Amino acid sequence: xxxxxxxxxxxxxxxxxxxxxxxxxxxxxxHIGMVVLSLKEKIAPRVYEYSFANYLEFLHEPIYWNTLLxxxxxxxxxxxLALLIGFPIAYYIAKIAGPRSRGGLFLLxxxxxxxxxxxxxxxxxxxxxxxxxxxxxxxxxxxxxxxVEFLYNDVAVIVGLTYTVILFMIVPLVSTLDGMDNAMIExxxxxxxxxxxxxxRIIIPYAMPGIVxxxxxxxxxxxxxxxxxxxxxxxxxxWFTEQIYNQFITRFNWEGGAAFGMLLLFFTSLVxxxxxxxxxxxxxxxxxxx
Amino acid sequence: xxxxxxxxxxxxxxxxxxGSIRAVKDVSFDIPSGSFFSILGPSGCGKTTLMRMIxxxxxxxxxxxxxxxxxxxxTPPNKRNVKMVFQHLALFPMMNVYENIAYxxxxxxxxxxxxxxxxxxxxxxxxxxxxxxxxxHQLSGGQKQRIxxxxxxxxxxxxxxxxxxxxxxxxxxxxxxxxxxxLLQHQFNTTFVYITHDQSEALVxxxxxxxxxxxxxxxxxxxxxxxxxxxxAFVASFVGDSxxxxxxxxxxxxxxxxxxxxxGLPMSFSSAGEKTIQEGxxxxxxxxxxxxxxVRAGGDDLQDAAGxxxxxxxxxxxxxxxxxxxxxxxxxxxxxxxxxxxxxGENDLKPGEDxxxxxxxxxxxxxxxxxxx
Numbered sequence: 128x129x130x131x132x133x134x135x136x137x138x139x140x141x142x143x144x145x146x147x148x149x150x151x152x153x154x155x156x157x158h159i160g161m162v163v164l165s166l167k168e169k170i171a172p173r174v175y176e177y178s179f180a181n182y183l184e185f186l187h188e189p190i191y192w193n194t195l196l197x198x199x200x201x202x203x204x205x206x207x208l209a210l211l212i213g214f215p216i217a218y219y220i221a222k223i224a225g226p227r228s229r230g231g232l233f234l235l236x237x238x239x240x241x242x243x244x245x246x247x248x249x250x251x252x253x254x255x256x257x258x259x260x261x262x263x264x265x266x267x268x269x270x271x272x273x274x275v276e277f278l279y280n281d282v283a284v285i286v287g288l289t290y291t292v293i294l295f296m297i298v299p300l301v302s303t304l305d306g307m308d309n310a311m312i313e314x315x316x317x318x319x320x321x322x323x324x325x326x327x328r329i330i331i332p333y334a335m336p337g338i339v340x341x342x343x344x345x346x347x348x349x350x351x352x353x354x355x356x357x358x359x360x361x362x363x364x365x366w367f368t369e370q371i372y373n374q375f376i377t378r379f380n381w382e383g384g385a386a387f388g389m390l391l392l393f394f395t396s397l398v399x400x401x402x403x404x405x406x407x408x409x410x411x412x413x414x415x416x417x
Numbered sequence: 418x419x420x421x422x423x424x425x426x427x428x429x430x431x432x433x434x435x436g437s438i439r440a441v442k443d444v445s446f447d448i449p450s451g452s453f454f455s456i457l458g459p460s461g462c463g464k465t466t467l468m469r470m471i472x473x474x475x476x477x478x479x480x481x482x483x484x485x486x487x488x489x490x491x492t493p494p495n496k497r498n499v500k501m502v503f504q505h506l507a508l509f510p511m512m513n514v515y516e517n518i519a520y521x522x523x524x525x526x527x528x529x530x531x532x533x534x535x536x537x538x539x540x541x542x543x544x545x546x547x548x549x550x551x552x553x554h555q556l557s558g559g560q561k562q563r564i565x566x567x568x569x570x571x572x573x574x575x576x577x578x579x580x581x582x583x584x585x586x587x588x589x590x591x592x593x594x595x596x597x598x599x600l601l602q603h604q605f606n607t608t609f610v611y612i613t614h615d616q617s618e619a620l621v622x623x624x625x626x627x628x629x630x631x632x633x634x635x636x637x638x639x640x641x642x643x644x645x646x647x648x649x650a651f652v653a654s655f656v657g658d659s660x661x662x663x664x665x666x667x668x669x670x671x672x673x674x675x676x677x678x679x680x681g682l683p684m685s686f687s688s689a690g691e692k693t694i695q696e697g698x699x700x701x702x703x704x705x706x707x708x709x710x711x712v713r714a715g716g717d718d719l720q721d722a723a724g725x726x727x728x729x730x731x732x733x734x735x736x737x738x739x740x741x742x743x744x745x746x747x748x749x750x751x752x753x754x755x756x757x758x759x760x761x762g763e764n765d766l767k768p769g770e771d772x773x774x775x776x777x778x779x780x781x782x783x784x785x786x787x788x789x790x
Contacts, residue, residue, distance in 0.1 A: 310507035313474055316494045317501045318521035318572065328520065332511040 165386035181386035191370060191387070195394055198367035201281065202349040203398070205288045209296040209345045210338065212289070217300035217337075218330075222309070236297055244291065248358040251287050252278060255359070279361035287359040292348045296341035303337030304330075339406050340413040343399050350395045367391055424486070425450045425608040426471065426499075426576045431480035432632075433466050440466045442632040443480065448576075448610065448625070453602050455611040455619035458629030459655070464612045467629070468578050471610070472501045485575050495524070500569030501578040505585060506561055508553045514540075514564055515549040521572045539571040542604060558586050562594055563601075570605050579611045583618060595621050616656050620644070628652050650701050650784035659703040660754050663786070666698050673778060676700055680750035685725045686781035699786035708780035709756035711744050714771035724775040730754065732770045746772055 168180040185191045220232045239247060254260045255277035265271045277283060311333070315325035331338070356366035371391065374384030403409060427447040433440045441463045448454045456464045469475045471482055473494035481488050489497050500521075509517050515536055522532045540546050543563040548556065556564065562582060569577055579598075583591045599622045602609045613619050619626045620640040628635040628643060628651070636648045647653040654661065664678035673687040674694065686702060694700060714729065730748040735758075742760045745753050754774055758766060766772065 308505060308507060310503040310505060311509065313472075313494070314501070314503055314507040314509075315520075316474075317472055317499075318568065319495050319524035320520070321495060321524070324524055329509060329511075333509075335511075 161385045161388055164382055165389050167382050169382065175382075181383050182390070184383065185386065185390060194365050194370055195367045195390065197365055198350055198391075199394060199398060201285060201288075202346050202395075205285055205292065205349045206296075206342050206346045208285065208289045209293045210342060213293050213296035213300060213341065214334075214338075216293075217297045217304055220297070221301045221304035222307075222312075233301065236294055239290075240294065244354050245358075247291065248287060248355050251283070251290070251359055255283055278359060279363055281360070284356050284360040284364055284366075287355045288349050288352060291352070291355055292345040295344045295348060299337045299340040299344070300334060303334050303340075307333050335406060335408060336413045339403065339408045342402065343413065346398065346402075347395055350391065423450055424448060425484065426610065427481075427483040427486075428467075428471070429481045429483070431467065431470060431477045431482060433463070433470060433475060434478045440632055441470070441477075444629075444632075444634050445480075446627055446634065446637055448608055451606045451608060452624040453599065453609045453611065453622055455613060455623040455626045456629055457613055457616055457619040457626050457656075460614055462629045463632040464614075464629050465580060468501070468580055468610070468612050471576070472499055472578055473497050498572075498575045499578060500572055500574040500576075501580065502565045502569060502582045504580045504582065506565040506582065508561060508565055508568070510553050512553075513549070514551050514553065514556070517553065517564060518568050518571050521568065525572070535571050539567045542570075543567045543601065559590050559594060559597075562586070563597075566598075566601060570601075570607065574607065576608045576610060577605075579609060581613050581615075583613075583615070591618075598622055620656070628655060630655070647703075647782060650703070650786075653703040653782050653784065657705060658755065659705050659782075660709070662702045662704075664700055664702065666694050666696050666700055666783075669694050669696050673783075676702060676783065678702070680748075680752065682728065682748075682750065684781060685778035686783040687779040694783060694785050700783050701786055703782045703784075704776055704780055706743060706755040707757040709754065709774050709776045711746060711756045711758055711766065711772050711774055713766070714773055724777040726774075726776050726778060726781065728754065728774040730772055730774060732766050732768050732772055734768055735760070735766065744772075746774055748774070 165181055166177050166179070167175040168178040170176050216236075220229055220236075224232055252259070256262070257274045257276040257278075259277070261277060262271075262274045266274060307330070311329060312325060315329040316322075320328065351368060353366070353368040353372065356364040357369060360366065367387070368391070371384050371387045374380045374387055403413075424447040429445050430443045431441060431445070432443050444467060446454075456467065458464045466475060470477050473489065473492060477490070481490060483489065484497065484499060489499075509520065512520065518536045518539060519532045522535060527535070536549065537546070540549060543566065545560060545563055545567075548560065548564070553561065553564075565582065566577070566579075583594050583598075586594060595618055598609075598611075602622075611619070611622065620643075623640060625637060626640055626643055627637045630651050636643060636652045638646075643652060643656050647656060653659060662676075662678045662680075662682075662684065664676040664684065666674055667677050667683075668675045673685065674696075676684045676686060678684055684702060710724070711732075728746075728748050730746040733745040733747040733753060736743040736745065737760060740759075742758055743755050744758045744766055745755060747753055756774060
């Protein structure tokens with residue numbers, strides 16, 4: 128009897144071990160290291176002192192917190208765009224498409240994931256650059272007189288980012304909408320609701336957990352992305368991850384970089400907390416569910 | 418007839434095709450105001466399609482649907498004054514009871530003071546005055562049922578459609594809800610159209626029942642008519658229990674005749690469906706278990722048991738179910754016949770006893786074989 132219990136416990140530990148190791152070694156330890164590092168101030172070569180100097184520097188230099196706010200607001204914009212474009216797609220896949228075409232459509236949404244981020248960004252570069260497909264097409268139609276550079280501006284960054292993250296909006300939305308009984312939509316109409324009323328009072332409230340889950344994931348991915356803003360926005364993209372990279376690699380200021388990293392984490396967490404409060408949702412019934 | 422306002426709902430030759438499948442075939446009926454009408458049929462007979470056409474979720478391929486004398490073809494579902502209680506109720510889980518009931522009123526732009534009055538009024542009428550602030554998941558199955566009905570009734574519909582709403586409830590609650598639904602219908606005095614495959618629900622609650630089979634109405638009538646005077650073999654076998662024999666008519670006139678069953682037994686019948694059946698025709702005979710009397714062989718009871726039809730057999734088993742107990746009798750030709758018996762606990766029939774089965778010819782419902790079987 129006792130032995131049986133021990134075996135059960137042992138197997139539980141063994142099953143749990145990879146997950147625990149992953150969390151501890153790759154998430155918790157590095158973050159503790161980052162926190163410690165970010166609280167160090169270099170006062171002389173190889174001499175460090177604990178202080179908040181790195182964080183204070185962030186506050187004193189407007190370029191830093193402006194970049195963070197810019198990254199945050201553009202990420203929110205990308206999230207909103209992904210929701211606006213993704214919701215009708217998800218609704219179509221979950222509710223309108225037949226059972227046979229549903230799988231195919233879902234697969235089509237997944238295909239871009241088979242290609243690396245880098246290749247996808249280069250795809251956009253091919254389209255948008257001065258000698259790219261769009262510019263050449265517009266030249267050919269005569270709408271523009273000389274080649275136009277579509278790359279290296281905010282619009283290019285937002286378009287590229289929306290394209291990259293929209294899938295992570297569609298997947299949770301499809302799974303929530305899929306669980307919705309069609310009779311509920313029909314009841315909404317039957318009781319006298321117009322299409323807009325049904326959408327506003329029944330479909331969206333029902334899909335709220337999926338919407339919030341999708342928004343959290345897309346916001347996090349966008350705010351933390353590096354490759355797409357750099358490649359499509361060039362030097363002007365001013366993405367906060369670029370600042371972190373600069374601190375670590377260009378300026379070799381690991382303490383500053385660690386502080387920036389923690390600030391980005393706090394900032395995005397704060398935005399998500401606000402979002403959850405405003406929508407009346409909890410992490411447990413959104414991200415944890417889908 | 419078409420502009421007669423005493424009909425809340427009329428269907429004229431309504432049909433619906435899905436590709437080459439004809440789900441509903443030229444169904445016509447009309448329902449007088451304030452009555453309880455059931456559509457009873459096996460699953461897949463097209464009754465749900467018919468209901469969805471009345472509610473406006475499907476367009477009929479042909480025919481006309483009129484509500485209060487006005488055709489509603491081309492009217493979208495949210496503009497029809499026909500409300501529907503869905504099979505799984507489809508209450509909105511993200512709204513509380515009050516908001517669920519107020520939803521329809523808000524859609525039609527009723528003022529908030531008026532909404533409050535109406536919601537509380539309807540909650541009183543369904544005898545749940547205190548649940549307004551509850552969430553849907555806090556309600557019991559029977560309460561959800563009543564809220565789903567209240568949500569429709571608060572809008573004062575011309576017709577209320579109910580799509581097997583009792584299916585998900587357990588047996589005890591289902592029995593209670595049957596009576597309650599009937600009372601609610603009386604109280605609101607609204608036309609109820611009830612869809613079900615459960616004959617006891619339809620028989621208990623309805624003023625009129627339509628039996629639907631393979632997209633067509635077989636018979637419309639009161640529950641008693643359907644039970645005692647079925648017009649087709651399908652109705653006879655679908656409504657209520659019955660013993661069934663196949664045979665060939667040996668002699669016949671316009672009141673009845675004699676049949677020889679496949680087992681070679683003679684059986685006399687009264688013509689059902691007011692049709693004279695030709696001699697030599699293949700027929701099916703249905704006899705309800707409650708009209709067959711089982712008497713002990715050699716007993717004195719035989720003289721009391723009136724009836725032209727007699728069979729001998731041996732008690733195979735007793736199916737005890739209180740007042741609805743049955744006895745299964747194996748006849749000389751080997752088939753099992755069901756008959757109602759009263760089991761008192763004393764001197765009851767026992768398996769293995771020799772018995773006679775006796776029933777009057779007017780209880781043998783005879784239908785000419787359609788040649789389908």
